[in-house]
Amino acid sequence: MAGAHLDSVDAGPGMNDNGSGSAALLEVALKMGSRPKLPNAVRFTWWGAEEAGLIGSRAYASALSFEQQLDIALYLNFDMVGSPNPGYFVYNDPGLPHGSKHVEKAFSDFYTARGLGPEGLNVRGASDYGSFTALGIPAGGIISGGGEVKTEAQAAKWGGTAGMEMDPCYHRACDHLGNINREALGRNVAAAAHVAAAAHVIASYAVTTEGVNGVPSRQERAALR
Numbered sequence: 194m195a196g197a198h199l200d201s202v203d204a205g206p207g208m209n210d211n212g213s214g215s216a217a218l219l220e221v222a223l224k225m226g227s228r229p230k231l232p233n234a235v236r237f238t239w240w241g242a243e244e245a246g247l248i249g250s251r252a253y254a255s256a257l258s259f260e261q262q263l264d265i266a267l268y269l270n271f272d273m274v275g276s277p278n279p280g281y282f283v284y285n286d287p288g289l290p291h292g293s294k295h296v297e298k299a300f301s302d303f304y305t306a307r308g309l310g311p312e313g314l315n316v317r318g319a320s321d322y323g324s325f326t327a328l329g330i331p332a333g334g335i336i337s338g339g340g341e342v343k344t345e346a347q348a349a350k351w352g353g354t355a356g357m358e359m360d361p362c363y364h365r366a367c368d369h370l371g372n373i374n375r376e377a378l379g380r381n382v383a384a385a386a387h388v389a390a391a392a393h394v395i396a397s398y399a400v401t402t403e404g405v406n407g408v409p410s411r412q413e414r415a416a417l418r
């Protein structure tokens with residue numbers, strides 16, 4: 194299962210947070226299409242009222258029966274992937290459900306193979322994946338950064354401007370289309386890599402969620418709860 198939130202804060206239109214993640218996920222869904230048939234179904238979701246406290250995803254998750262919860266091998270979250278001064282972060286909150294480390298590694302390996310030197314970020318459950326990890330469902334995600342200030346070391350490996358926030362318009366009125374670097378979306382490795390990472394990891398799990406250090410099987414997930 195993969196998801197992104199469609200709403201924004203009252204202060205602004207929220208093109209990076211989270212038009213970017215919503216658009217990236219829609220693009221992955223369109224490119225995957227309905228063929229060829231894959232072993233694992235992929236459920237795509239666009240949430241409402243995330244900014245008000247994960248209202249939409251919580252309502253959805255709490256309506257799942259235990260059997261329906263077990264049907265979800267993992268949940269992938271895409272919240273901000275077009276930051277104007279981007280970073281390459283993979284969720285690494287401590288204490289996420291068993292199997293989440295596999296998700297973290299899948300994203301990290303993608304960026305590492307492209308020389309992008311990903312870093313872990315503790316998102317503290319503050320996006321829709323928190324509604325799933327609360328049920329014990331393994332989860333992970335990527336984020337290009339919000340209010341974090343880019344360090345010299347990060348600018349050296351990722352480009353962009355050191356000493357500046359990754360998204361100076363985070364939760365502000367200026368998070369409009371001008372806050373998304375259009376050149377970057379089209380050509381720059383930065384934004385393209387985030388969309389490609391989403392596609393790669395979603396499609397990989399559609400083929401199999403198992404393997405060495407894989408996401409736990411349905412029986413294991415049931416036993417853990």
Ligand SMILES: [Zn+2]
Pocket residue numbers: 198210211243272273320
């Ligand atoms: Zn967001």
